[in-house]
Amino acid sequence: MIPQPSEFSIAIWKRFTRHRGAIIGMVIISLIILLCIFAFLSPFNPEKSSLAEKLLPPSSVHLLGTDALGRDLLTRILYGGRISLTVGGIAVAISLLIGVPIGALAGYYGGKIDSILMRITDAFLSLPSFLVLILLAAILREVELPILQRNSVLTISLVIGALSWMTFARLVRAAFLTLREMDYVSASRALGASDRRIMLGHILPNGIGVVIVEATLQLGYAIIQEAGLSFLNFGIQQPTPSWGNLIYAAQSHFTKYPWLAVFPGIAIFLTIVSVNYIGDGLRDAFDPYKVMEKVGEWT
Amino acid sequence: MFTRTRTLLFPAFMVILSLAIVSCGLRSQSAGTEQSITPDSTSSITIVIPEDPPSFNPMVADTGYDSLVMELVLLGMADIDPYGNVFPELAAELPTIENGGVIVDEDAGTMSVTWTMREDIQWSDGTPVTADDALFTWEAITDPVNGSWIPGIDYVDSIEKLSQYSFVVNYNTLYPNYLTQLGGEQIAIWPAHYCDLEQGFIAWDCGREPLSDGPFVLHDWLKGDHMTFHKNEKYYLAPKPNIDQVIVRIVPDDAVRKTMMLKGDADIDMWINTTVAKDLEGSDVVKVSMSPTDRWLMRMFFNLAQKGTVDSSATPHPILSDVNVRKAIRSAIDIDTINSEIYFGLATPVWSEFFRPPYQCNVPRPTYDLEAAKALLESSGWIDSDNDGVRECRGCSTGAPEGYKMEMEFITYPEFGEPLILTQQLIAEMLSDIGVKANISVVEGSILWDQAENGGIEQSGNFDMDIWDDGYPGIDPTDYIWEMYSQEALVPGFGNNVMRYNNSEVDALIDEAYTLDEASRKETFCAIAERLDEDVPMVYLFTTPNAEAHSTRIEGVQSSVNDMVTWNIADWTLK
Numbered sequence: 120m121i122p123q124p125s126e127f128s129i130a131i132w133k134r135f136t137r138h139r140g141a142i143i144g145m146v147i148i149s150l151i152i153l154l155c156i157f158a159f160l161s162p163f164n165p166e167k168s169s170l171a172e173k174l175l176p177p178s179s180v181h182l183l184g185t186d187a188l189g190r191d192l193l194t195r196i197l198y199g200g201r202i203s204l205t206v207g208g209i210a211v212a213i214s215l216l217i218g219v220p221i222g223a224l225a226g227y228y229g230g231k232i233d234s235i236l237m238r239i240t241d242a243f244l245s246l247p248s249f250l251v252l253i254l255l256a257a258i259l260r261e262v263e264l265p266i267l268q269r270n271s272v273l274t275i276s277l278v279i280g281a282l283s284w285m286t287f288a289r290l291v292r293a294a295f296l297t298l299r300e301m302d303y304v305s306a307s308r309a310l311g312a313s314d315r316r317i318m319l320g321h322i323l324p325n326g327i328g329v330v331i332v333e334a335t336l337q338l339g340y341a342i343i344q345e346a347g348l349s350f351l352n353f354g355i356q357q358p359t360p361s362w363g364n365l366i367y368a369a370q371s372h373f374t375k376y377p378w379l380a381v382f383p384g385i386a387i388f389l390t391i392v393s394v395n396y397i398g399d400g401l402r403d404a405f406d407p408y409k410v411m412e413k414v415g416e417w418t
Numbered sequence: 419m420f421t422r423t424r425t426l427l428f429p430a431f432m433v434i435l436s437l438a439i440v441s442c443g444l445r446s447q448s449a450g451t452e453q454s455i456t457p458d459s460t461s462s463i464t465i466v467i468p469e470d471p472p473s474f475n476p477m478v479a480d481t482g483y484d485s486l487v488m489e490l491v492l493l494g495m496a497d498i499d500p501y502g503n504v505f506p507e508l509a510a511e512l513p514t515i516e517n518g519g520v521i522v523d524e525d526a527g528t529m530s531v532t533w534t535m536r537e538d539i540q541w542s543d544g545t546p547v548t549a550d551d552a553l554f555t556w557e558a559i560t561d562p563v564n565g566s567w568i569p570g571i572d573y574v575d576s577i578e579k580l581s582q583y584s585f586v587v588n589y590n591t592l593y594p595n596y597l598t599q600l601g602g603e604q605i606a607i608w609p610a611h612y613c614d615l616e617q618g619f620i621a622w623d624c625g626r627e628p629l630s631d632g633p634f635v636l637h638d639w640l641k642g643d644h645m646t647f648h649k650n651e652k653y654y655l656a657p658k659p660n661i662d663q664v665i666v667r668i669v670p671d672d673a674v675r676k677t678m679m680l681k682g683d684a685d686i687d688m689w690i691n692t693t694v695a696k697d698l699e700g701s702d703v704v705k706v707s708m709s710p711t712d713r714w715l716m717r718m719f720f721n722l723a724q725k726g727t728v729d730s731s732a733t734p735h736p737i738l739s740d741v742n743v744r745k746a747i748r749s750a751i752d753i754d755t756i757n758s759e760i761y762f763g764l765a766t767p768v769w770s771e772f773f774r775p776p777y778q779c780n781v782p783r784p785t786y787d788l789e790a791a792k793a794l795l796e797s798s799g800w801i802d803s804d805n806d807g808v809r810e811c812r813g814c815s816t817g818a819p820e821g822y823k824m825e826m827e828f829i830t831y832p833e834f835g836e837p838l839i840l841t842q843q844l845i846a847e848m849l850s851d852i853g854v855k856a857n858i859s860v861v862e863g864s865i866l867w868d869q870a871e872n873g874g875i876e877q878s879g880n881f882d883m884d885i886w887d888d889g890y891p892g893i894d895p896t897d898y899i900w901e902m903y904s905q906e907a908l909v910p911g912f913g914n915n916v917m918r919y920n921n922s923e924v925d926a927l928i929d930e931a932y933t934l935d936e937a938s939r940k941e942t943f944c945a946i947a948e949r950l951d952e953d954v955p956m957v958y959l960f961t962t963p964n965a966e967a968h969s970t971r972i973e974g975v976q977s978s979v980n981d982m983v984t985w986n987i988a989d990w991t992l993k
Contacts, residue, residue: 168847170759187840352832356858358843371673371693371836 131328134404141400144393151200151390158197165190165198166358174376184378186368190358192379196386199360203342203387206276206361210341211334213280218287219330223318225288226295237292244285252282252344256353275354279344283337290333294326301325328405335398339391346387362387461662461992463685463972465984466669466678468833470641473625476604477559477566482982485603486688489984490647490664491630492608494601495533495552497985500710500978502775502893504597508547508607508631510534510583512597515934520596522934528575528589529934531596535583539654541609542630549585552600553577554610564618569897570599573932592933595894603891603981607631633659633988642668659988672835679704679967686975687967688983691835692761695965704967705975711774712766712961713889713979716838718751718845719956720744721881723918725827728870728879728910730918736811736818737826738882742798743816744954748784749791750852751845753959760840765960770947771902773961776936777895779944781951791852800824802853809853826882828856829875831863834887837962842885856883870910877910879918887962892980896931896939899946903955904928919955 135141158165163181169189177184183192225236255278298304299322307317342362348354349363357364362383369379471483474491478484493507506512513519513531522529539547556577559565575588589596600607609631613624628636633655634647645666649659667684669675676694678684682703687694690706698704720738722730730739737743757765772779795801799814811822828849830842839860846856861875866884868874875881890898900907905925907913924946931942966983968975974990977983 166847168844170755173759187836188843352860356860357839358846358858368836368839370671373673374677375697 131404135400138396138400138403140396144396144400147389148393148397151386151393152204155197155200155204158194158201161191161194161197163191163194165194165360174372176376177378183382184376186365186379187372192365192382195360195365196362196383199362199365199383200386200390202272202355202359202361203345203363204390206272206279206345206355207338207341209273209276210279210283210344211337213277214284214287214337214341215330215334216284217281218284219291219323221284222288222291222293223295223323226292227299227314227318227322229296233292236288240285240288243282246282248282249344249347252278252348253351253353255281256348272355275345275348276341278348279341283340283344286333286337287330290329291323291326294329295322298322298325328401332398332401332405335394335401339394339398342387342390342394461660462665463661463663463969463990463992464665464667464683465686465688466667466675466684467688468668468670468672468675470668471645474628474636475606475620475625477568478620478625480604482689486982486984487636487645487647487666488606489603489632489982490634490987491628491632491636491650492606493539493547493631494598494606495535496597496601498598498602498892498978498980499985500976500980502711502980504892506536507601508535508539508552510536522592527591529592529596530589531587532580533585533587533600536654537583539631540652541612542635542650542652543612544652545609545611547607547609547631548582549579550582551607551610552585553579554613554615555600555606555608558608558613558615558619558622559605561615561619564616564620566619568599568605569901570595574599594896594932594934594939595892598892598894603985634664644668653988655988660991661987664987676967679969682969685969685972686983690965690967691837692764692962692965693836694967695764695963696762698967703970705970707966707968707975707977707983709964709977709979711979712768713774713891713964714887715768715771715773715889715961716765716841716885716887716959717956718747718883718885718959719876719881720747720883720917720954721879722920722955723879725882726878726880728908728918730908730920734816735882736816736822737800737824739816740798740814741952741954742794743800744957745784746791746794746798746852747849747854748954748957749787749794750848750854751957751959752786752848754786756841756844757960760837760844761960761962765962767960768958769951770958771899771950772895772943772947773958776893777940777943779947781944781947784951788851795824795852795854800853807850807853808855823855824853825855825857827859829859829861829866829881829884831866831886832860833863838885838887841959845885876914876916879910879916885959889961889979895943896928899931899943900928903946903950917955919953921949921953924949924953 167190172185172189173187175181175185181191181193183196186192186195221236221240225233256275304317304321307321345354345361346363346366349361350367352367354363355361357368365383366380372379467483467486469483471487472479472481473484474488476484476488495509496504496506496512498504504512511517511534513533515522519532520529535547535549541547559568560571570593573589573591573593575590577585577587579585587596608624609629612629613622617623630636630650633650633653635650637646637648639645647664649662653659669678672694675684675687676697679687680701680703695706698706722735722739724733724735727733753767757763757767769783770779770781795809799812800809801812802809803812804810809824811818811820828842828846830838832839842858846858849856865873866875868877870877876884901913902915903919903924904913904915905920908915908918908920927942927946931939933939964977964979966975966977971993972990973993974986975983976986978985
């Protein structure tokens with residue numbers, strides 16, 4: 120008996136919820152996102168200095184202390200989280216927009232198209248990504264375009280996304296190479312379905328699991344890369360906080376005021392670990408053999 | 419498996435990013451190459467600087483680190499001490515009108531300067547340093563293809579050799595800065611028999627592997643790591659220097675340099691900022707030497723031309739071309755608060771280009787007055803009509819379209835360190851209080867100040883406002899004033915008038931300053947100061963102390979704004 124799509128979804132969800140790390144990760148990341156969304160409830164302005172309160176240690180008023188201009192660190196971390204998570208999200212979206220079509224075309228058509236697209240992918244993979252990121256960030260910050268202003272969220276996201284699509288292309292290509300030989304694809308073709316319809320309507324939905332898993336992992340990478348760029352002063356500029364530039368600003372105070380670096384570091388740490396465990400859980404959940412095993416048990 | 423591995427790698431990476439790199443990771447720099455440069459003598463000191471000197475020729479890039487090492491190995495005709503006194507190096511004595519070394523032709527408005535050199539100075543290969551070397555250096559500098567511009571170069575008609583140890587410089591005007599034109603912190607005399615003129619003054623190999631006539635000889639240079647200098651046994655003031663070996667180590671991070679100083683791994687940390695100076699207070703092993711006079715004036719530059727252009731008359735800036743806007747910005751900056759909160763009161767508020775002896779002008783200090791600043795903006799047609807906190811042009815006089823937002827980019831450079839970054843943020847906040855939105859940007863100095871053809875932001879006019887520190891070396895501001903404010907210097911590549919400030923009255927005054935009549939010069943400089951105070955092409959903020967940290971085991975270290983800390987290294991002694 121062939122399992123119905125809803126049974127697949129239930130099986131995937133069941134397997135995901137059995138992954139303890141993924142559930143904990145989901146709870147933590149949800150909490151972080153909620154805190155960042157509701158950061159406006161903080162009584163402190165994240166960008167306004169309060170010189171009488173500079174470099175205060177954690178206290179009941181300032182739970183995580185204050186920075187060198189007296190700004191509340193917790194508020195800045197939460198607002199910084201908005202920026203870092205947004206950069207991560209946009210960067211992953213850009214990677215998907217580039218990587219998925221390239222992988223789909225290469226995997227579906229094969230032959231010369233596959234060779235050309237995969238050599239391009241290989242060329243990008245061979246680049247020392249972080250160094251190129253710095254180079255691109257340095258070039259783009261000299262560009263003054265209405266949508267690509269120096270060190271803006273979009274510029275940084277574009278830079279990161281433009282160098283992170285290759286894994287998506289590889290994974291989608293692999294999925295398409297397998298799925299295009301399936302009987303239901305041959306049947307669609309025999310019924311006269313166009314290539315576009317076959318790719319978007321039949322193959323992609325069946326290969327989407329691996330893309331989702333990779334997207335969660337790429338989100339973590341993008342956040343780290345944003346932090347790295349900001350740490351090197353190529354990312355989001357002060358006074359707008361991001362997790363990376365908060366750590367950058369803490370450099371000269373680390374020995375005397377360690378909380379300035381430790382708390383943003385913990386925020387990044389928790390976020391990255393959480394999305395990785397979620398990705399791990401999704402990988403297990405989407406594993407077709409495990410899913411079929413489960414569905415088989417039910418049927 | 420792959421995913422699980424990465425799951426473990428991410429936390430590890432984060433730990434490195436957030437904690438180890440910030441603190442402990444950087445310490446490994448200090449230990450990494452210990453073996454290779456362990457002093458082979460007890461009489462050895464270590465100087466730490468953040469980057470490699472580009473060469474030993476400060477005329478190439480003028481980073482300061484080139485001057486630092488130039489002072490170790492090369493001499494000029496004369497140099498300047500921390501108090502502004504010029505003293506001879508290669509010269510037997512300083513040429514003056516009194517001793518007949520300077521002859522002025524009042525009618526023609528020209529002068530000639532005769533330099534007589536010491537006869538007991540030789541290069542480290544034993545060749546004597548003679549007038550041929552001085553003439554060779556001048557020939558290299560003035561080479562039309564491979565040469566370089568130096569202050570006063572256009573005022574020299576000719577240089578002629580008089581004898582093996584004397585030469586005369588003929589000027590086509592009265593040039594007050596003649597004493598340090600072939601010396602000071604930037605110019606050295608180069609060996610004619612060793613340097614290759616065809617390679618050019620800027621690019622020649624001897625700029626990286628110099629022959630020495632100074633107190634030390636370059637022994638080895640491992641780029642990005644260290645340079646080692648040994649005592650020059652042929653130094654003319656032997657038995658000086660009193661130290662056998664100097665190691666210059668490259669340590670990019672200022673926190674690491676500070677730690678090295680406190681742990682006794684370094685002896686000199688050049689150009690420390692006020693935060694580091696404050697942290698070193700009370701240390702038993704490190705002292706901070708401050709220059710007795712100030713030089714580095716923190717300035718906020720306005721681009722009077724439209725961003726991306728260089729002609730303030732043809733394409734005026736839509737906001738900053740209005741002098742009332744510039745005055746309003748000046749009134750909105752609370753310099754005293756910045757000084758007390760960020761610089762621990764170690765900075766000195768300054769409101770004129772002419773703030774140090776012997777040229778100090780009595781320009782009244784502008785007041786910090788937010789209400790006056792707002793009123794100026796209102797009267798100039800900049801009104802926040804939509805109440806979003808940012809003013810718009812409503813009948814402004816700059817040619818900006820109606821509704822044009824008062825929003826500008828505000829740049830600084832990171833190399834100065836945290837105090838300037840915080841200063842920039844505070845000023846941006848102060849400007850927001852009067853409805854001016856300043857978008858902060860931090861760009862490396864090498865990009866900010868590069869030539870226009872290389873994309874240099876200031877030279878190509880690609881900025882609205884920026885803030886950095888600058889000041890003239892020595893005691894004569896004439897060339898500096900020309901470079902900063904004259905019309906000729908607003909052309910990209912011909913000077914540093916990046917504000918594109920254009921005032922013919924000031925130009926005429928600058929011309930008048932080229933005289934040897936000191937009373938007249940003082941009067942002229944103060945007239946210039948008044949014009950600049952009225953026109954506000956830049957806001958003068960404060961001077962920051964020129965400070966160097968040194969270990970207490972060295973005696974004789976004296977920070978100087980007129981030169982690098984190594985200006986008197988031959989006199990240093992170790993306890």
